[in-house]
Each structure stands twice: as C-alpha cells, then as structure tokens.
Amino acid sequence: NAGVTQTPKFQVLKTGQSMTLQCAQDMNHNSMYWYRQDPGMGLRLIYYSASEGTTDKGEVPNGYNVSRLNKREFSLRLESAAPSQTSVYFCASYAGNTGELFFGEGSRLTVL
Amino acid sequence: AQSVAQPEDQVNVAEGNPLTVKCTYSVSGNPYLFWYVQYPNRGLQFLLKYITGDNLVKGSYGFEAEFNKSQTSFHLKKPSALVSDSALYFCAVSLPGNTPLVFGKGTRLSVIA
Numbered sequence: 001n002a003g004v005t006q007t008p009k010f011q012v013l014k015t016g017q018s019m020t021l022q023c024a025q026d027m028n029h030n031s032m033y034w035y036r037q038d039p040g041m042g043l044r045l046i047y048y049s050a051s052e053g054t055t056d057k058g059e060v061p062n063g064y065n066v067s068r069l070n071k072r073e074f075s076l077r078l079e080s081a082a083p084s085q086t087s088v089y090f091c092a093s094y095a096g097n098t099g100e101l102f103f104g105e106g107s108r109l110t111v112l
Numbered sequence: 113a114q115s116v117a118q119p120e121d122q123v124n125v126a127e128g129n130p131l132t133v134k135c136t137y138s139v140s141g142n143p144y145l146f147w148y149v150q151y152p153n154r155g156l157q158f159l160l161k162y163i164t165g166d167n168l169v170k171g172s173y174g175f176e177a178e179f180n181k182s183q184t185s186f187h188l189k190k191p192s193a194l195v196s197d198s199a200l201y202f203c204a205v206s207l208p209g210n211t212p213l214v215f216g217k218g219t220r221l222s223v224i225a
Contacts, residue, residue: 004155033212033213035215040121040217041217042202042215042216042217042218043156043202043215044215045212045214048212058212090155090156092156098161099144099146099161099163099206100146100158100161101146101148101156101158101204101213102158103148103155103156103157104155105154105155106153106154106155
C-alpha cells in the first residue's frame with residue numbers, strides 16, 4: 001500500500017525555470033492538498049482540491065498553479081521559480097470519514 | 113478563520129520523565145483537533161485526534177492529549193518519554209465539513225538519555 005507518492009524527492013532550479021511536482025494517492029480519497037514547510041513557519045497550505053475537478057487557493061498560493069488531473073493525481077506547478085520558493089513541499093490526501101491527513105515523504109526544492 | 117499556537121519552539125525532557133507539548137487553538141465552532149509527528153527527512157505521521165466525545169484521547173506510541181474547551185487547549189502528553197520520541201510535533205485544527213487543516217508552527221521535542 002503506497003499511500004501518497006510524491007516526485008521528485010529533490011530538485012534544484014535556477015531562478016525563472018519552471019517545474020511540476022507530482023503527487024498520487026491510492027486510497028480513493030476525494031480531497032488532496034499541497035503544503036510547504038519552512039523553518040519556523042510550520043506547514044502552510046498552498047492549494048487544495050476538495051474533489052476531482054475543483055481546486056481552491058490556500059494561505060500562500062502566489063507563484064503556484066495546480067491541476068487535479070483525476071481522483072488519484074494532484075500536481076503543483078511553479079511557472080517561474082523564485083528563491084523564495086525554496087522549501088520542502090508536502091502533498092497530502094484527506095480521509096473524510098476519519099478526518100485524517102496522509103502525507104507524502106516530501107519534495108525538497110532549492111531555487112538558486 | 114482557524115488558528116493554532118504552539119508556544120514552545122523546543123521542549124527538552126529527560127528520558128523516563130513525563131512530557132507535555134502545548135497547543136492552543138482559535139476557531140468559530142466545534143473544532144477537530146489533531147497531533148502529527150515528523151521525524152527527520154520524513155512526511156508527517158498522524159498521532160491522534162479529537163472529534164467529539166471523551167476529552168482525553170489516546171493515540172499511537174503511548175501519547176495522549178486532553179481537549180479543554182474552556183481553555184481552548186489540546187496539549188500532548190506522555191507519562192514516560194523515550195529517546196525515540198525526539199521529533200518535531202505539530203498541532204492542527206479544522207472544522208467539520210472537509211475544511212483544510214491549519215497547522216501550528218511545530219515544537220521540537222528532544223528527549224535526553
């Protein structure tokens with residue numbers, strides 16, 4: 001049982017480059033989330049998708065776009081990366097019946 | 113809007129002693145409350161939750177937490193700390209109806225042998 005799978009685990013970008021973080025879950029959950037984790041800031045919600053075909057902004061959406069490709073997959077795109085986007089990114093899926101979030105292992109992104 | 117405060121960035125405790133990691137919250141309505149733990153270079157793992165019912169909830173690895181509505185607190189406790197409990201702990205709150213979890217900034221627990 002893979003749970004939530006994120007790729008890539010590590011990435012280094014130059015300012016202005018673009019990239020997409022991929023996330024897939026195999027638990028048949030409706031809701032999926034993208035958070036970023038920065039030292040001293042905890043986890044901050046970037047975007048979420050309450051169901052297939054819907055997406056909503058979280059606390060820090062600027063500079064990001066998302067796509068809920070199907071029920072399993074929820075991708076996060078940086079169109080023009082900036083050093084301020086250096087962070088660890090976590091995808092999570094939400095078990096509505098228990099209220100529990102299941103997290104991926106994280107993607108560590110460095111923007112030079 | 114929901115918010116969570118974890119007033120301590122770091123908690124140090126000796127192995128075998130009881131530990132407490134503090135959390136207070138602010139919501140309009142009845143909260144769902146959670147504790148998650150993060151080990152180095154890993155994602156967050158669920159520890160326990162309060163949805164409704166008994167104010168004392170028990171979770172994984174011997175942890176428990178007490179929901180106190182009057183003090184808007186949900187402190188994490190363990191009677192006897194282990195070195196392996198050393199990790200980053202996050203408190204989180206949400207509201208009924210599939211609202212996103214809002215996390216605190218985290219408390220780093222260090223258990224010293």
